[in-house]
Amino acid sequence: MDRIRWGILGTAAIVSGAFLPALREERGGVAWRIGSRDLERAKLFAQSHGVVHASGSYREVLEDDQVDAFYIPLPNHLHYEWTRALLDTGKPILCEKPLTGSLVLTQELVRRAKEKHGLLWEAYAFQFQPQWMRVLQWISQGAIGELEEIHATFNTKLERAGDVRWVKAYDGGAFNDLGCYPVHISELLMKSLPIEVSARAEMQEDVDKAVWASLTYPGDLRTQLLMNVSFCRPYDTFTRFVGTNGEIRVDKMYHPGVRDNIELRQKNRVIKELTMEGQRPFTDMIAHIHQVIRQERPPIQLATEVGILTAEAMEQVRSQWSTVDR
Secondary structure (H helix, E strand, C coil), X not given: CCCEEEEEECCCHHHHHHHHHHHHXXXXXXXXXXXXXXXXXXXXXXXXXXXXXXXXXXXXHHCCCCCCEEEECCCHHHHHHHHHHHXXXXXXXXXXXXXXXXXXXXXXXXXXXXXXXXXXXXXXXXXXXXXXXXXXXXXXXXXCCCEEEEEEEEEEECCCCCCHHHCHHHCCCHHHHHHHHHHHHHHHHHCCCCCEEEEEEEEECCEEEEEEEEEECCCCCCCEEEEEEECEEEEECCEEEEECCCEEEECCCCCCXXXXXXXXXXXXXXXXXXXCCCCCCCHHHHHHHHHHHCCCCCCCCCXXXXXXXXXXXXXXXXXXXXXXXX
């Protein structure tokens, strides 16, 4: 099969910053068409970043019969509309996370994807990366004993004026943008909903700029996710998986770079260590999708399989948090 032809809806920064570099690194695909509501913007983007065709609407991307797969990097509030439309094409879809900002809409998309036997992924790139595979391996092998706590952070400074992530109507906020990551981690590991949730959100006008939450899961140990996310701190995604006999420490949980480490520690000593080689964060995810399209392997981590629990747990946090304005 020739290189996979991707249709891209929108010119968001993540397209040039993460998706296209990984697509070039993987070498199995090509950025075939990019759409924007502004044709000149699409043309300029295509010329600057090596996209073959440019369109002045998202609909033109959808209607291109030569496209093999779609990537949706649009603002959160547009995910539902365009994922729903693209599911009718029968082609694979990679949608930025969260799939939607609403549990009801996420449930509807998942139901529709199942009905159409569609291939739909949320762009949690970490779940395809070697360091996550190693974390899973160590936990499943009992290297840290029974998992008791997950300590997860995702902080960044969001200072750009007019950023859509500060707009409530666009499903903005730190929890939607960043909090979905630690919640998704805990759901991948626990495979159940929390039985207790407490949370606090610090608001900027009507948008949460920071969230602290504790999610307690069923079982003898009552495993907890202790998380904080914010738009007002220096970048940090340090994560710990604490067990009865040790812990795993991850420098950069979601977008590891060269020389970023994960450590397996027992009795406060490093027992094993894995250092990242610097592959781009999206590369393994894109490679997996290409292999599925070429029928070289079955799909994993589909939104139809792992998306609903994360959306349900996020809804629990939203419904429970107390708010403070600062």
